[in-house]
Amino acid sequence: MNYEPPRGSPIADARAPALAAQGGCKGAIRIANVVKIYGSEGAGVRAVDDCTFHVPAGKITVVVGPSGCGKTTLLNAIAGFHSITSGTIHLDDALLCGPGRPKADPGPDRIVVFQNGALFPWKTIVENVAFGPIVQGRLSRKAAFEKARMMLAETGLHNLETNYPGEISSGMRRRVEIARALMNDPKVLLLDEPYRALDSLTKSVMHEALLETFDRNRVTIFFITHDLEEAIFLGHHVVIMTTRPCRPKKILTVDIPHPRDYSVLTAKRFREYLDETVEAVHEEALKAFAAGERER
Amino acid sequence: MKESAFAGDMNVALAQGPTAVLAKPERGPGRLESSAYRMAQWLRSPRPYLMLIGFALFLGFWYLTVEVWKLPRFSQMPGPTAVITEWINPDPIYGLSLYSPEYYQHIWVSTRRVLIAFLLATATGVPLGLLLGWSLRFKEYVFPVFELLRPIPPLAWVPLAIIMFHGSETPIIFLTFLASFYATTLNTMLGVESIDVSFVRAAYCLGAKRRQVFWHVIVPGAMPFIFTGLQISVGVAWFSLVAGEMVSGQYGLGYLINTSYTMVQYPTMVIGMITLGIVGYVTSAAVRVLGNYLMQWRARELAMGAEA
Amino acid sequence: MQGAVGFAERAGHILLSARFWRGTLATAVFLLVWEAVARAGLVRVPAPSSALVTFNDLMRDPSFWFSWYLSTRRVFAGFLAAMLVGIPLGLGMAVSRILYGIVFPVFEVLRPIPPLAWVPAAIIFWPTQELSIMFVTFLGAFYTVVINVIDGAQTIDLRYYQAARSMGSSSWDIFRRIILPGTVPSIVVGATVGIGIAWAVVVAAEMISGGGSVGSMGGASGGGLGFFIWNSYVGGSYNQIVVGMISIGIAGYISSALLRKLGELVTPWLHEQ
Numbered sequence: 001m002n003y004e005p006p007r008g009s010p011i012a013d014a015r016a017p018a019l020a021a022q023g024g025c026k027g028a029i030r031i032a033n034v035v036k037i038y039g040s041e042g043a044g045v046r047a048v049d050d051c052t053f054h055v056p057a058g059k060i061t062v063v064v065g066p067s068g069c070g071k072t073t074l075l076n077a078i079a080g081f082h083s084i085t086s087g088t089i090h091l092d093d094a095l096l097c098g099p100g101r102p103k104a105d106p107g108p109d110r111i112v113v114f115q116n117g118a119l120f121p122w123k124t125i126v127e128n129v130a131f132g133p134i135v136q137g138r139l140s141r142k143a144a145f146e147k148a149r150m151m152l153a154e155t156g157l158h159n160l161e162t163n164y165p166g167e168i169s170s171g172m173r174r175r176v177e178i179a180r181a182l183m184n185d186p187k188v189l190l191l192d193e194p195y196r197a198l199d200s201l202t203k204s205v206m207h208e209a210l211l212e213t214f215d216r217n218r219v220t221i222f223f224i225t226h227d228l229e230e231a232i233f234l235g236h237h238v239v240i241m242t243t244r245p246c247r248p249k250k251i252l253t254v255d256i257p258h259p260r261d262y263s264v265l266t267a268k269r270f271r272e273y274l275d276e277t278v279e280a281v282h283e284e285a286l287k288a289f290a291a292g293e294r295e296r
Numbered sequence: 297m298k299e300s301a302f303a304g305d306m307n308v309a310l311a312q313g314p315t316a317v318l319a320k321p322e323r324g325p326g327r328l329e330s331s332a333y334r335m336a337q338w339l340r341s342p343r344p345y346l347m348l349i350g351f352a353l354f355l356g357f358w359y360l361t362v363e364v365w366k367l368p369r370f371s372q373m374p375g376p377t378a379v380i381t382e383w384i385n386p387d388p389i390y391g392l393s394l395y396s397p398e399y400y401q402h403i404w405v406s407t408r409r410v411l412i413a414f415l416l417a418t419a420t421g422v423p424l425g426l427l428l429g430w431s432l433r434f435k436e437y438v439f440p441v442f443e444l445l446r447p448i449p450p451l452a453w454v455p456l457a458i459i460m461f462h463g464s465e466t467p468i469i470f471l472t473f474l475a476s477f478y479a480t481t482l483n484t485m486l487g488v489e490s491i492d493v494s495f496v497r498a499a500y501c502l503g504a505k506r507r508q509v510f511w512h513v514i515v516p517g518a519m520p521f522i523f524t525g526l527q528i529s530v531g532v533a534w535f536s537l538v539a540g541e542m543v544s545g546q547y548g549l550g551y552l553i554n555t556s557y558t559m560v561q562y563p564t565m566v567i568g569m570i571t572l573g574i575v576g577y578v579t580s581a582a583v584r585v586l587g588n589y590l591m592q593w594r595a596r597e598l599a600m601g602a603e604a
Numbered sequence: 605m606q607g608a609v610g611f612a613e614r615a616g617h618i619l620l621s622a623r624f625w626r627g628t629l630a631t632a633v634f635l636l637v638w639e640a641v642a643r644a645g646l647v648r649v650p651a652p653s654s655a656l657v658t659f660n661d662l663m664r665d666p667s668f669w670f671s672w673y674l675s676t677r678r679v680f681a682g683f684l685a686a687m688l689v690g691i692p693l694g695l696g697m698a699v700s701r702i703l704y705g706i707v708f709p710v711f712e713v714l715r716p717i718p719p720l721a722w723v724p725a726a727i728i729f730w731p732t733q734e735l736s737i738m739f740v741t742f743l744g745a746f747y748t749v750v751i752n753v754i755d756g757a758q759t760i761d762l763r764y765y766q767a768a769r770s771m772g773s774s775s776w777d778i779f780r781r782i783i784l785p786g787t788v789p790s791i792v793v794g795a796t797v798g799i800g801i802a803w804a805v806v807v808a809a810e811m812i813s814g815g816g817s818v819g820s821m822g823g824a825s826g827g828g829l830g831f832f833i834w835n836s837y838v839g840g841s842y843n844q845i846v847v848g849m850i851s852i853g854i855a856g857y858i859s860s861a862l863l864r865k866l867g868e869l870v871t872p873w874l875h876e877q
Contacts, residue, residue, distance in 0.1 A: 079497070079501060080500075081497055106497065106500040106501050107500075107501070107503060108501065108502055108503035110501070111501045111502065112497065112498065112501050114494040114497070114498065115494075116492070116494065117494075118492070118494035118495050118497070118498035120495060120498075120499075120512070120513065120516070120517075121593055121594075121597065122516035122517070122519070122591070122593045122594075123512075123516075123593075124593075131499075131502055131504075131512070132502035132503055135499070135502060135503055135504040135505070135508045135512070136502075136503035136504075163596075164592075164593040164596050164597060165593075166593060166594075166596065166597025167596055167597065180502070181502075184502060184503065342701075342702075342705060343705050346702060346705025346706045347705060347706070347709040349705075349706050350705070350706040350707055350708075350709050350710045351709065351710060351713075353706065353710075354710045369729055369730075369731070370729075372728050372729070373725070373728060373729060433626075436622075436623050436626040436627060436630075437626050437627070437629070437630040438630060439627070440626075440627035440628075440630055440631050441630050441631055441634045444631060444634075445853075447852075447853035447854070447856050447857040447860075448849050448850070448852060448853035448856075449800075449803055449804030449807055449808075449852060449853075449856065450804070451720075451804050451805075451807050451808035451811070451830075452804075452807045452830070452833060452848070452849045452852045452853075453849065454808070454811060454833075454834075455833055455834060455836070455837030455845050456649065456842075456845050456846070456849065458837070459648050459649070459837070459842060459845075460647055460648055460649055531716075534716075534718050535718040535719070535720065535804075537718075538718045538720045538721050539720045539808040539811075539812065542720065542723065542808075542812050543808075543811055543812060543834075549721075550720075550721065553721055553724055554724060554812070556724075557724030557725075557727070557728070562728065565724055565725065566725070568721070569717050569721045569722070569725070570717070572716075572717055572718065572721050573713065573714070573715075573716040573717035574716070576716040576717070576718070577716040580716070
């Protein structure tokens with residue numbers, strides 16, 4: 001209730017003109033007054049409440065909140081897996097969902113990388129990566145496979161093409177999954193705690209790989225996590241969420257230039273950002289714990 | 297899900313940096329070698345010897361109780377030597393052995409019935425199960441009727457099947473089909489329902505249409521359950537076939553068992569039982585092999601899990 | 605689970621749901637089509653309405669209920685024997701590698717022989733027909749029970765053993781406090797499936813031994829629902845066949861439901877949510 005939109009921060013203002021043109025990047029998302037109530041109205045659970053913020057194009061925006069706070073609900077609304085109760089979500093001035101259109105259509109302009117990974121276990125790596133263009137009918141099978149091989153080579157994953165996802169490490173699987181997403185030239189990548197199941201050492205490798213990929217493609221990234229360090233390390237912007245109902249509590253612009261590498265973690269600036277936000281996150285974690293929100 | 301199995305890979309990834317690649321596992325000759333290796337491993341373990349003890353005990357018990365001690369009740373049963381000598385006798389006492397063409401005719405007739413029923417059940421049960429799992433609306437209409445009929449065991453249909461269908465062949469195939477059909481449909485439906493929703497969502501995200509999601513996600517995703525269902529289906533097919541053949545019909549192993557009982561040709565009866573077991577085992581092994589062939593991703597995944 | 609209020613509320617929910625009405629509609633359509641097909645003589649089956657009339661008549665016939673009793677007794681005798689033999693055997697095989705190594709291959713060789721193929725052999729071996737039917741019923745449930753017990757014991761999480769060991773448990777403690785309760789859920793599954801098979805087997809065994817095409821096996825002395833069906837077929841009263849089939853369906857359904865309920869009672873930790 002004591003939410004105060006931080007002034008002066010461009011991303012807090014949903015009415016600000018879309019930053020789509022900036023640097024030729026596309027994929028700005030404007031989330032305005034989004035409410036999501038599960039179950040019947042009145043008696044249902046309010047997962048997201050009056051949530052407003054802006055995901056600028058060509059930037060990494062990280063949403064931080066305790067487990068089960070409702071941030072995945074927001075991601076599902078953007079991706080088109082769930083409807084919203086009220087409010088609007090725009091992608092580059094096109095309405096994704098809003099009044100009269102409660103649910104967005106899922107499509108290859110916004111691709112999700114899932115928490116537990118969703119490479120099809122029954123398709124080889126190269127078949128997985130080539131899947132998008134083939135089902136969309138954008139490329140022939142042959143061309144799609146060629147592009148997929150190039151894409152894999154670019155990320156250093158060649159030689160894995162004929163393997164099945166079950167045969168490679170989970171870290172590799174995450175990277176293949178991102179390659180599969182990038183095959184479609186999406187405007188936005190939606191990452192739902194993709195590194196949650198990894199150990200911290202593999203995670204650090206994954207972070208650098210993700211930043212490398214980002215520098216090459218400059219795709220808008222909407223990243224969900226409950227790990228504050230991960231958020232500050234990766235994000236241009238960090239949105240700290242309140243726990244159920246979920247809405248921005250604090251929005252932080254991380255002024256550390258990209259490309260970043262792991263030396264950032266020990267930098268003074270990084271520590272300062274962490275100090276600035278850790279209190280807010282901890283407060284929400286306590287609230288979530290008290291509310292009996294269990295780890296999902 | 298099986299993340300823990302790959303904990304070791306972390307070291308590889310770290311040592312070689314973010315562009316690490318995994319060596320391609322050897323295929324082809326490697327597989328042969330490994331099966332020879334596994335054979336040697338097996339022979340070095342106590343398992344084959346325990347198995348021998350098991351069979352020796354089983355056959356010994358049968359032999360001693362029936363043929364040596366001639367215990368009451370047991371003495372009326374055919375003993376193992378009587379069965380085996382009859383089975384391999386070129387000139388069988390009761391007219392049926394490995395050398396008589398009639399023996400193979402019984403096997404063939406039964407196998408053909410099972411095969412027809414199994415194929416029919418697969419052709420109808422798999423699509424029905426896929427639809428039941430895929431469309432909630434369809435399930436809401438059809439499943440209650442399915443569940444209404446399912447508690448009636450297929451074998452209780454015997455007389456009705458005889459009345460409903462002409463001849464002696466169709467009723468038996470119908471009974472066999474019915475049992476298989478339930479198993480296949482139910483497992484296929486469970487298979488679709490077991491698919492992680494993330495796979496479906498990922499496919500939609502990547503621009504797949506509903507029909508493509510069905511073919512690229514639902515069908516392969518349900519495959520492991522479908523094949524479990526098909527294995528059960530073969531098993532229950534033999535199960536009900538025997539009852540059908542015993543009650544009505546001419547030829548077939550169930551018929552053979554029943555007639556040799558009434559004509560007091562007990563060794564032949566046991567030959568029929570053993571043959572039934574062997575043929576049943578072979579058919580279900582064939583389904584398993586086919587399943588492994590069609591789901592190589594799964595076999596390779598499991599092999600990885602075992603090594604890691 | 606809050607008594608009558610909760611029940612009434614749940615019943616109300618079911619009555620209001622579209623799902624319930626769709627199911628009811630589909631069932632009604634199914635019965636109507638069956639009725640029409642039977643009346644038109646397209647397939648030689650008795651119509652549901654005439655079967656219902658026969659059912660109503662049979663309700664007052666004590667011999668019909670006696671068939672119920674006979675079949676139920678055989679099913680439960682065979683089933684209980686299968687549990688009594690199968691659970692210890694399965695647990696033994698799960699605990700002892702030697703026992704597993706000796707028994708399991710023999711078990712696997714015998715398993716593909718369908719239980720009904722044993723009917724004649726059982727009749728030869730057992731002194732009474734009653735015992736031979738019970739034996740075949742036992743076989744039907746036995747394999748499933750054993751397989752489920754072994755499977756359940758083998759899939760218990762290794763960490764439970766390690767935890768128990770580190771807390772100083774003896775082997776007996778581990779068996780009693782981990783293996784036994786850890787196997788109970790799959791015993792319940794095995795029992796539920798097993799009793800279903802037992803019903804399927806008993807019906808066929810009664811038909812084959814009591815009144816199959818070979819009249820020489822005991823004649824009409826067998827009784828039971830399977831025999832009831834077969835006798836109705838031989839006597840040409842086709843309505844009774846349908847009644848018998850439905851009776852077996854109901855009996856099997858009730859037995860499975862009872863076992864499931866019992867299973868929920870013995871595995872409270874699985875149903876907390």
